[in-house]
Structures are given as structure tokens and as C-alpha cells.
Amino acid sequence: xxARIIGRLGLLALVxxxxxxxxxxxxxxxxxxxxxGRVLPLQGAEFHAGTFSLVLVGVFDEYSLGDVEIGxxxxxxxxxxxxxxxRPGQYQVVAFSPExxxxxxxxMSVAAASAAPEAxxxxxxxxxxxxxxxxxxxxxxxxxxxxxxxxxxxxxxxxLAGGVGAVLVRRTPVTEA
Numbered sequence: 001x002x003a004r005i006i007g008r009l010g011l012l013a014l015v016x017x018x019x020x021x022x023x024x025x026x027x028x029x030x031x032x033x034x035x036x037g038r039v040l041p042l043q044g045a046e047f048h049a050g051t052f053s054l055v056l057v058g059v060f061d062e063y064s065l066g067d068v069e070i071g072x073x074x075x076x077x078x079x080x081x082x083x084x085x086x087r088p089g090q091y092q093v094v095a096f097s098p099e100x101x102x103x104x105x106x107x108m109s110v111a112a113a114s115a116a117p118e119a120x121x122x123x124x125x126x127x128x129x130x131x132x133x134x135x136x137x138x139x140x141x142x143x144x145x146x147x148x149x150x151x152x153x154x155x156x157x158x159x160l161a162g163g164v165g166a167v168l169v170r171r172t173p174v175t176e177a
Contacts, residue, residue, distance in 0.1 A: 024046045025044065025045070025046050025047045025048075025095060025103040025104035026044065026045045026046055026104055027042060027043070027044055027093055027095060027104045027105065027106035028042075028043045028044075028045070028106065029041055029042050029043065029093075029106060029108070031108075032107075032108070032109060033108070033109040033110070033111055034082050034108065034109075034110055034111070035082075035110075035111045035112070035113060035114060036082055036083065036084050036085070036086040036087075036088065036110055036111065036112060036113040037082065037083070037084030037113040037114075038082055039079045039080065039081055039082070040079070040080045040081075040082055040093075040108070041077070041078075041079050041080075042054070042077070042078050042079070042080055042093065042106070043075070043076065043077045043078075044068070044070065044075060044076045044077075044095065044104065045074065045075045046074050046075075047070045047074045047075070047076070047095070047103065047104070048070070048074065048097075049070055049071055049072050049074070050069075050070060050097065050098050051067050051068070051069050051070070051098055052067065052068050052070060052095045052096060052097060052098070052103065053066075053067050053095070053096045054066055054067070054068060054078075054080065054093060054094070054095055054096075055093075055094050055096060056082075056086075056091050056092070056093055056094075056108070056110075057091060057092045057093075057094050057105075058087070058089060058090070058091045059089065059090070063083065063086065065080045065093070066080070068095075080093075082110060084113045085113075086110055086113075087110070088110055088111055088112040089109075089110060090107070090108075090109055090110075091107075091108045091109070091110055092105045092106065092107055092108065093105065093106045093108050094106075
């Protein structure tokens with residue numbers, strides 16, 4: 001019985017792999033991270049002809065980036081404007097077919113928009129110079145404090161968990177194989 005279940009799961013995995021091969025569409029970018037308020041260059045290949053919706057999918061929200069018309073060549077190249085108000089974090093740029101199917105995805109990191117005015121980023125210190133700050137190698141100390149009562153509650157909870165665990169271990173019957 002167990003072998004049949006494992007065999008069927010293997011067959012389902014094989015079908016899933018072959019279906020993924022049918023949708024061979026690929027999204028690529030020269031950037032793996034983009035600053036909010038900047039432009040993200042995006043290229044697509046191996047798509048079928050049609051109009052595809054590009055969506056930036058985050059943990060909590062989705063942001064429409066617009067539509068792209070793909071011809072018979074199956075390729076496209078577009079510069080997408082990333083909103084300056086977008087929260088920093090991990091996202092996926094997803095291409096949805098006209099039928100609403102997910103055709104391709106690209107992992108993307110979005111960094112916070114800089115508060116500095118447009119600066120020439122050709123030099124290594126572009127952001128630091130524009131903001132009038134200089135980087136240092138000094139250790140940053142972050143103070144943390146917890147009152148004695150807080151530590152007492154934590155100790156009490158750990159003690160209670162240990163006591164409940166000991167009682168449960170003693171009550172569990174041991175069966176020999």
C-alpha cells in the first residue's frame with residue numbers, strides 16, 4: 001500500500017515537472033535589487049504571443065506594473081518604474097498570461113528610496129557624499145534593557161514548561177517492540 005502511494009506521488013511530481021516545462025517563459029533582469037523610485041530593466045523570453053500583466057508580488061500586497069504586448073518572437077524588453085512609496089523588502093515580478101495563469105517569476109529585492117537628491121552614482125561614495133555623511137568602522141552599540149520582573153516572568157515560564165514536560169514524560173507508558 002505504501003509503495004503504491006509513493007509511486008503515485010512520484011508520478012504526480014513527474015507530471016508537475018513536465019507541465020512546468022511546457023510554460024518555459026523566463027523573466028530576467030540585470031539587477032537583483034532595485035531602489036524604490038528607480039527603473040528596473042526587465043527582459044522576457046520564451047513567452048507565447050499575447051498581452052501579459054506584470055505584477056510585483058510582496059508578502060502582503062501586489063502592485064501592478066502594467067501590461068506588455070509580446071509578439072511572435074516570444075521576447076520583450078521593458079523598463080519598469082518602481083514606485084518611490086513601495087516598502088523595502090523581498091518581492092517577485094510575476095508575468096500573468098491573458099488567462100490569468102502565472103507564466104514566469106523573478107525574485108527581486110526592493111531597497112528604500114534614498115532621501116538624497118539625484119546624484120551621479122558613477123563614484124563609489126555617491127550616496128554618502130550626497131547625504132554629507134562619511135562611513136566609519138566604529139562599532140555601533142545598541143542598548144537593550146529588561147526589568148527584573150521581565151526576567152522573573154521568563155524564568156517562571158521556563159520552569160513551568162519543564163515541570164509540565166516532566167509530568168508528561170512520567171505519565172507516558174513505555175511499550176516495548
